[in-house]
Amino acid sequence: MNYIELQVQVSPDFTDILMAELAELNFESFVETDEGLNAYIIESEFNAVAVDDLIAKYGSQTAIAYQVSTLEKRNWNAEWEQSYQPIEVADQVRVRASFHEPDDRFQYDIVINPKMSFGTGHHETTAMMLEQQLRLDHQGKTVLDVGTGTGILAILAAKMGARAVLAFDIEEWAVENTRENADLNHCPQVTVFEGTIADVRNAERFDIVLANINRNVLLAEIPAYVSLLNDGGQLAVSGFYEMDAPDIEQKATEAGLKSVQLLTKNQWASILFEKTQ
Template sequence: MNYIELQLHVSPDYTDILTAELAELGYESFVETDEGLNAYVTETDFNEEAVQELLDKYDSQTAIAYQVSSLEKRNWNAEWERDYEPIEVASQVRVRASFHKMDARFRYDIVINPKMSFGTGHHETTAMMLEQQLNLDFVEKAVLDVGSGTGILAILAAKMGAESVLAFDIEEWAVENAHENAELNDCPQITVFQGTISEVDPANRYHVVLANINRNVLLAEIPIYTSLLTEKGYLVVSGFYEHDASDIQQKSTESGLIFVNHMTNREWTSLMFQKN
């Protein structure tokens, strides 16, 4: 499948908000550049009018110029090798690519070759999810990873002792990448499929559900995640802004969950709940 590269020339103050807005329009990966932001979307999901509308929204606040180019299939590994630095979470987790050397000071070494999937730990939401996971007990637990991207959250759960992790994503390339990453990290307990929550057997029960997606999907699906949790099971969510946290919290409480923890990083938020 061919991709479109959208190059935005914009102040660094606006790259986060534009990343979130473009993710809502189906853009799959983002690279911050000296000029601003490059965003990538499949040709089928590209809609120049939607881009124009989005940029018009910010026009009165900042100057934004853009350029669109069509990319033939390219070597995403080479792209990432140029841009990808390892990241560290709470002095316990280090996420690196296979071309970085391992650092034995970290308890959990995660190797992610991201290609086109979201989830290298570089995004605040992923880093917060990983940090929330460090506060949970995964030993012999069953885990569900909704919107698994690279599979990074599933991999940490597996490395922390989970017995089984079911991960899924709507995007084929994400599923392929999560498969590869699960193998690369020697995590045979991870199963990945392409699809949505509706394909998860409602009779299944999970001790932990991880969902780093977005506000709208979470609001629609939190009742389903809750029904899939074991008694005292945990739901950890992210992918939304601080100003949406109250809506997410209200939906979770209505579904029978108890609030446990709140984390914020820049304007992004992650919440943890426990089933009653």
Template sequence: MNYIELQLRLSPDYTDILTAELAELGYESFVETDEGVNAYIIEPDFNENAIPELIAKYADQTAIAYEVNSLEKRNWNAEWERGYEPIEVADQVRVRASFHESDARFRYDIVINPKMSFGTGHHETTAMMMEQQLGFDFSGKSVLDVGSGTGILAILAAKMGAENVLAFDIEEWAVENARENAELNSCPQVTVFQGTIADVNPTSQYEIVLANINRNVLLAEIPTYTSLLTQNGQLVVSGFYEHDAADIEQKAAESGLALTNRLTTNQWTSLSFNKR
């Protein structure tokens, strides 16, 4: 059976939103690109009229361009396996798929089978989030992972000694994937649910909050993350470009957070804060 490839060129702030919308339309897998995202759906399920309707829905918010291609039938698992290489972070973390052998040189060995979810470590924001985590003491800590995707950040937190990790995502397939990956990595202290930050118990307290999302969500939710942090708790964020960092820092400062570290790779940025 042939597949349809939909290539979307859009602002990174809207990548997650459009991915969620396309998943509702039956698209099965997604690949982030430098220009946006490519989405894939089997040819019989493709509705050409649905794409202009979806783009029109966001026309007054952002510019979106698209292109549709028909792809010949192929072994997608074989294609994915051939192109998926292990990722190494700061000489301490190695992220691999289950078909790769482990490497004893690395302190943390993480197995991630991403399916449709983002967060394999290949994207700069995910790698920077993990590098930031390596500078923290997770031993016995309570951790919140916002928009968990594959669960990679939650799994690293667990492997670094976190006592309990609560992770969530709005997408059902991401939640299932994160649960599977937590089990693959023998991390029973990771709990994953489907929902948003509004579904987290407001009386809960976490010593570390991880949020790799996008600029708009972060600006809206940083005050909530701060309220969930213990005194001297730490917040780590990414998912935005370097030119957006000032806005993130300002919102964090207004919420009572102090900047403690900044990482930048290929114009993407990650910031960590301490609750004063």
């Protein structure tokens, strides 16, 4: 299975909004560069016309150009993996690669060696999801991690005392990476499979559901998440722009949730909901 690499040359002011727009076109991984950003998508999912229309949309607002190339299946983030720095969230969580030394000042030390997966904590949406988790009681709870990426959210849930964590992703690289990262962090309670929300058994119920995906998937799947959530359970979501928060909140309210906390950062948003009993 080959991938398409889209290299976009654009001002840093536009990289976040372009990542959000490209995510809507099923691009699944992003790397910011000195010239703008690189985005990656499975070759069969690539829509050249849609990309051309998107670039033209922003052409009137800023200087922008792009190139498209095909990559054989490989770890295209290899150089970036070796250069990223540890990140810190709320003075409690430190996310680092295995080649960084641990820091005892942080309660939760998470080791993430990413492959092609999105979710090292550097992006605002992942960092906000970690922050949302910190306010939740995971002790002895069951957790579902939707679109797990690198497994970072599942791993924090395990480290915070979750009894069982079920994670899944549609991409085999993400599944492999999550398993490796769970092993690195000594989290045997994390189970991961390749699939979608439809593959989660209807009989299963969870105390916490975590979904860092994108607006369209959340709007389509929030009712499914709620059906798998125990009464009084929590749903934390991110992966969408701040301007989309009202639509997410409306869908969640219709499904029987109440909003508990809204976080925003650089125009991205994350919302924590609770299922009313």
